[in-house]
Amino acid sequence: MQLPVFAAAAQALHFDDLKLNPIALDLGVLQVHWYSLAYIAGILLGWYYLIRLIAQPNAPLARRHADDLVFYATLGILLGGRLAYVFFYQPEIMAHPLDILKLWQGGMSFHGGAIGVSIAILYLTRSNGLSWLRVHDYVACCVPFGLFFGRIANFVNGELWGRPTDVPWAIIFPDAPDGLPRHPSQLYEAGLEGIVLGLVLAFFFWRTNARNQPGKLVGIFLLGYGLSRFVIEFFREPDVQLGTLSWGLTMGQTLTVPMLIGGAYLVATASRRSSIDAS
Numbered sequence: 001m002q003l004p005v006f007a008a009a010a011q012a013l014h015f016d017d018l019k020l021n022p023i024a025l026d027l028g029v030l031q032v033h034w035y036s037l038a039y040i041a042g043i044l045l046g047w048y049y050l051i052r053l054i055a056q057p058n059a060p061l062a063r064r065h066a067d068d069l070v071f072y073a074t075l076g077i078l079l080g081g082r083l084a085y086v087f088f089y090q091p092e093i094m095a096h097p098l099d100i101l102k103l104w105q106g107g108m109s110f111h112g113g114a115i116g117v118s119i120a121i122l123y124l125t126r127s128n129g130l131s132w133l134r135v136h137d138y139v140a141c142c143v144p145f146g147l148f149f150g151r152i153a154n155f156v157n158g159e160l161w162g163r164p165t166d167v168p169w170a171i172i173f174p175d176a177p178d179g180l181p182r183h184p185s186q187l188y189e190a191g192l193e194g195i196v197l198g199l200v201l202a203f204f205f206w207r208t209n210a211r212n213q214p215g216k217l218v219g220i221f222l223l224g225y226g227l228s229r230f231v232i233e234f235f236r237e238p239d240v241q242l243g244t245l246s247w248g249l250t251m252g253q254t255l256t257v258p259m260l261i262g263g264a265y266l267v268a269t270a271s272r273r274s275s276i277d278a279s
Contacts, residue, residue, distance in 0.1 A: 012170045012171065012172050012181035013169075013170070013171050013172070013181075014171070014172045014174075015158050015171050015172060015173045015174055016174055020155075020156045020158070021156075022034055022035065022156055022157045022158075024037055033153075034153045034156045034157070035150075035153040035154075035156075035157060037149075037153075038146075038149035038150050038152065038153035039077070039146070039149075039150070041145070041149045042145045042146025042147070042148070042149045042150060043070065043073075043074055043077075043146065045142075045145040045149075046070075046139075046142035046143065046145045046146060047066070047070045047142075049141070049142045049145065050066050050069075050138060050139065050141075050142050051063065051066055053138050053141060053142075053205065053211075054066055054138065056211070058211075058212065059138070060130055060131045060134035060135050060137075060138065061128075061130055061135055061138070065124065065128060065130065065135075068124060069120065069121065069124050069135075069139070072120035072121075072123060072124055073116075073117045073120045073121070073139070075116070075120065076113065076115075076116030076117040076118070076119055076120035077113040077116055077117060077146075078113075078116075079116050080109075080112040080113050080114070080115045080116020080117070080119070081108035081109050081110065081112045081113035081116060082108055082109075082112070083112055084109035084111055084112020084113070084115065085108050085109040085112060087112075088109060088111075088112075088251055088255065089109065089239055089251060109255075110147070110150075111255045111256075111259075114143075117139065117143075118136070121135050121136055121139060131214065133214040133215050133218070133273075134211075134214045136215075136217075136218040137210075137211060137214065137215065137216065137217035137218050138211070138217070139218075140201065140217050140218040140220075140221035140222075141198075141201045141202065141205050141217060141221075143221065144193065144194045144195070144197045144198030144201065145194070145198070147189070147190070147193040147194045147197070147225075148190050148193070148194025148195060148198070149194075151186045151187070151189040151190035151193065151194060152186070152187075152190050154186040154189075155184065155186035155187055155190070158173050158174060158175060159175070159186075160185070160186055160236065160237075161173040161175075161176055161182045161183070161184070161185065161186070161236075161237055162182045162183025162184060162185030162186075162188075162235045162236050162237055163182060163183055163185075163234075163235055163236065163237050164178070164180040164181065164182055165181060165182060165183050165235075166181065167183065169184065170182060170183065170184075171184050176237075182237065183235040183236070185232055185235045185236040185237075188232050188235060188236075189228070189229070189232050189236075192228035192231075192232065193224075193225055193228050193229065196224075196228070197221065197224040197225060197228065200220065200224055201217060201220060201221060201224070204216070204217060204220055205217060210270075213270040213271055213273060214270065214273045215266040215267075215269065215270045215273060216266065216267055216270035218263075218266060219262075219263045219264070219265070219266025219267035219268075219270060220263070220267060221263070222259045222260065222262055222263025222266065223259075223260060223263035223264060223267065224263075225256070225259065226256040226257075226259040226260040226263060227260070229252055229253070229256045230252075230253050230256050230260070233249075233250045233252045233253045236250075236252070238250045238251075239251060
């Protein structure tokens with residue numbers, strides 16, 4: 001494998017040739033990064049789409065609930081995503097607690113962000129007497145926006161690159177340790193987790209009765225994201241501080257296993273539940 005990769009390196013596209021800059025706006029004392037804008041864009045578009053979804057008959061929450069949910073979900077994304085990254089991927093950061101707050105240095109876990117959002121939904125629904133499972137269904141349809149923009153921002157940052165390869169679209173990332181052409185796995189994730197999964201969820205929401213079967217849409221999301229992430233991990237370079245774990249999977253693959261199990265259960269049992277008893 002290495003010989004074809006070395007041979008392809010001479011013709012591979014260099015990331016620097018793309019002239020991408022992680023900083024979207026430099027004001028001297030303040031720098032606005034594309035990564036931050038990706039979070040903002042994902043949240044705002046998700047909010048807009050959620051408002052469209054709840055305008056349909058038999059929605060599980062009102063506009064005022066959606067507005068409150070955006071605030072709580074944002075906190076859940078930031079806190080859950082950062083804490084899970086520190087715990088699972090870089091626990092040495094806990095030796096310097098203040099470094100946990102340095103979000104601008106990168107390091108967020110989608111799995112942790114998903115847990116944070118779930119906690120936010122649970123708090124909102126319990127406080128307002130809403131169906132937590134049905135609200136999860138609607139929110140799940142909005143998540144692919146954030147996944148898409150987040151992965152595009154990863155690519156712009158030249159981080160989370162893929163494994164060495166000799167495919168024609170391979171890219172040499174300057175921060176990769178060996179200078180070999182690699183899969184642009186960030187773009188694979190943006191396509192599968194963002195575009196494809198978003199379209200699948202849109203089809204089931206708008207063209208089927210899935211939104212009236214509590215748990216089905218969130219189950220489809222968990223299955224779709226879990227399968228996409230599990231497969232793409234074979235093309236993505238494992239985290240340098242972890243590598244491939246002793247049981248043969250990466251940390252990303254390991255964390256998707258509960259998602260796959262939970263998603264399969266929710267889809268399989270969705271038809272047994274009605275909108276009335278899903279509280």
